Amino acid sequence: MSQNFPPFDETLRALEASICTQFGVENLFVGEALGRFLAVDIVAVENNPTHETASMDGYAIAFSDQDLGKLHVNAFVPAGSETTGVVAQGQCVKTFTGTLMSEGTDTLIPIENVEVEGESIRITTPVFKGHAVRPVGENYKAGEVLIQKGTKIGFAEIGVMAELGMVQVEVFMRPRIAILSTGNEILDFGEVKTSHAQIRSSNHVTVEAILRQMGCETMRFKLIRDERDVIEQQLRQALMWSDIVVTTGGGSVGDFDYLQSILTDMKIQNIIDGSYMKPGRHIRVVKTGHKYIYALPGFPYSASVCTFLFIAPLFRKMRSQKFALPTIKAKMGEFYKKRSKFVEFTACNLRFCEGELVVDLKGKKEGSSAILNNLLDKPSLLRVEKDVLKIEKGEMVDVVLLDV
Numbered sequence: 001m002s003q004n005f006p007p008f009d010e011t012l013r014a015l016e017a018s019i020c021t022q023f024g025v026e027n028l029f030v031g032e033a034l035g036r037f038l039a040v041d042i043v044a045v046e047n048n049p050t051h052e053t054a055s056m057d058g059y060a061i062a063f064s065d066q067d068l069g070k071l072h073v074n075a076f077v078p079a080g081s082e083t084t085g086v087v088a089q090g091q092c093v094k095t096f097t098g099t100l101m102s103e104g105t106d107t108l109i110p111i112e113n114v115e116v117e118g119e120s121i122r123i124t125t126p127v128f129k130g131h132a133v134r135p136v137g138e139n140y141k142a143g144e145v146l147i148q149k150g151t152k153i154g155f156a157e158i159g160v161m162a163e164l165g166m167v168q169v170e171v172f173m174r175p176r177i178a179i180l181s182t183g184n185e186i187l188d189f190g191e192v193k194t195s196h197a198q199i200r201s202s203n204h205v206t207v208e209a210i211l212r213q214m215g216c217e218t219m220r221f222k223l224i225r226d227e228r229d230v231i232e233q234q235l236r237q238a239l240m241w242s243d244i245v246v247t248t249g250g251g252s253v254g255d256f257d258y259l260q261s262i263l264t265d266m267k268i269q270n271i272i273d274g275s276y277m278k279p280g281r282h283i284r285v286v287k288t289g290h291k292y293i294y295a296l297p298g299f300p301y302s303a304s305v306c307t308f309l310f311i312a313p314l315f316r317k318m319r320s321q322k323f324a325l326p327t328i329k330a331k332m333g334e335f336y337k338k339r340s341k342f343v344e345f346t347a348c349n350l351r352f353c354e355g356e357l358v359v360d361l362k363g364k365k366e367g368s369s370a371i372l373n374n375l376l377d378k379p380s381l382l383r384v385e386k387d388v389l390k391i392e393k394g395e396m397v398d399v400v401l402l403d404v
């Protein structure tokens, strides 16, 4: 593998350029589509409301009659009932929240604004023309694109689709991802430590959790020891089941780092072979058919950050979203000294302070890419360019948001 790492943005561009398909599409019942991504634009088929509708309980009147002061109540129309005929001068209709406005009326006088006198009302507090009347198309007009393809379906999307009378909705299929973590030193849940040289594996579950958060179906393989044949055989198995295989560990230059040579020997299309960044400079991404293999670094901070920076954009593009992760500008809340020559992604806190978005590193530890606990407390990533050596307090910085 090359040690001349290509620029970070170039590697991302190569990844974007390699994407030539979108995820498949399936039909789901609207009520079960929460958290899925729309594969079509949702367009209003009719105006909502379709007719002028009262938004309070009261009396539908013609505004021009308000000055008469006293009006005869000639009909009573609860919500859900059709209106009855045209309202003549001097008349009004008892109307409820959600009732259609009767023909000939344009204004709703709330019950609080009148005194009832037998079959008439006396207006005690007049209102403006059109008061408490929801106009036709107040919510949306026929033909309006209400929700764009690629949108993640949340409560409001489900409600609006129900309002539109949709039963089923086309959503992108969930990508299937296999996760293979390798290493002689790593132990799975429940495995008993027999040596101080062993550590508990976290990558297999953090990467899986991030991918699930992103809406994937995941398959977490049994941890694999540093045995070339076994790694290769499991990798091939994983490729059969999944759209994307993610491996962690064994990807750099050590004697037991077999992943790189396995991928090279597979003679498949190289998309990314290292990236001038920290963490993650040994990242390797290859493609076979429409399937991708991501070899992520073993360090836990690196593996998680690379999952966000390189896998999330792929998914985004395959779901009709913008490829790039959302990045914002914020003000640096403290002095920052960069430790490497690479483009750096540092876990940071992003807070609102006196009306401004401010970045700080409170509670974040300095050290290697091993520090997974720096990703606790819903951080964002401070992006610092390769030639920048320090950032003064008050400077504006780029922050990558991880809410993807």
Ligand SMILES: Nc1nc2c(c(=O)[nH]1)N[C@H]1C(S)=C(S)[C@@H](COP(=O)(O)OP(=O)(O)OC[C@H]3O[C@@H](n4cnc5c(N)ncnc54)[C@H](O)[C@@H]3O)O[C@H]1N2
Binding pocket: 181, 182, 183, 185, 186, 199, 200, 201, 202, 203, 204, 248, 249, 250, 251, 252, 253, 254, 257, 279, 280, 281, 282, 296, 297, 298, 299, 300, 302, 369, 370
């Ligand atoms: N001579 C060099 N050494 C290293 C270089 C280099 O360029 N030259 N790069 C360093 C960088 S940067 C990284 S990142 C790591 C990447 O190494 P690997 O991807 O081969 O990962 P491992 O060596 O297997 O593990 C690294 C580290 O992470 C721990 N680890 C591994 N798997 C897990 C897991 N599932 N859960 C928790 N922790 C895990 C492992 O014990 C190691 O401490 O290489 C550097 N070295």
Ligand code: MOO
Binding pocket: 277, 278, 279, 280, 281, 282, 283, 297, 299, 302, 303, 368, 369
């Ligand atoms: O690639 Mo390493 O993740 O820079 O620490």
